[in-house]
Amino acid sequence: MPEPDQRLFFLLQQAAHRLRVAADRRCLAAAGITTSQLGALFAVQEGGLTQRELAARLGQRESAVTAMVARLADAGLVARSAHPSEHRAVVLELTAAGETALARVAPEIEEFNARLHQVLGEEGFRRTADGVGKLAAAHWS
Template sequence: MSEPAAEADLRLYFLLQRAAHQLRTSADRRLADAAGITTAQLGALFAVQDRPGITQQQLARTLGLRESAVTGLVTRLTTAGLVTKQAHPSEHRAVVLDLTDTGTTALRAAQPEIDRFNAELRAVLGDDGFARTAVALRRLVEWGT
């Protein structure tokens, strides 16, 4: 049941949106069960782990979010005890973020579920398809910047 190339081209954006929504919904449910966090929180925790002392502004750029959205995300992360927020040593209006032990534990608890999720995606796409999709999605992310 293949569709003509022109129709596929017109639907690519729609299909990307649907796939992203389905994947995020499934991953959110699974991460909540495994580690008590969402995919948005997971992304932020990985960014803070990768760059201890990251500022909220840098986190917003890393995640591709508006600073106002990151402010709410960081509030939820600090309230949950997953990250700490401290004054930046030299920029008086900035704050820096660091993982707490609870944040590190949440990342550890999430890892087996991330591995299972990726294994399921590899089964659907095949190893080569998985790698090609990852490369293509990275290009799309970088295309708009």
């Protein structure tokens, strides 16, 4: 069996997959959105992003974000409007329905985080959040 440090990437990958599947089920049942869409809605909620800025914030390709934004707009969760100074850009705003979706999913996310606290313990939760935050912010090439 490989040493734990050699398996870390695969363990992270496995944990991320299992967590995403479970969280997607909860978010879809509560508000009809996936965790990827939830992340986009949280980012848009912070205020007037362009699709390019949203892609950068989510760490995704612009083409993937364009398709996601189209689905969110079709569902009435975000609105697109012309950018005031960039003629080819659009500004994304959360709609009332988007706010409602975030409100519906909030108890599910709270319960999910409570389960993570239960599994990891308070110290483990904090240390894991710090470590995963550092991994997410690191630049990989």
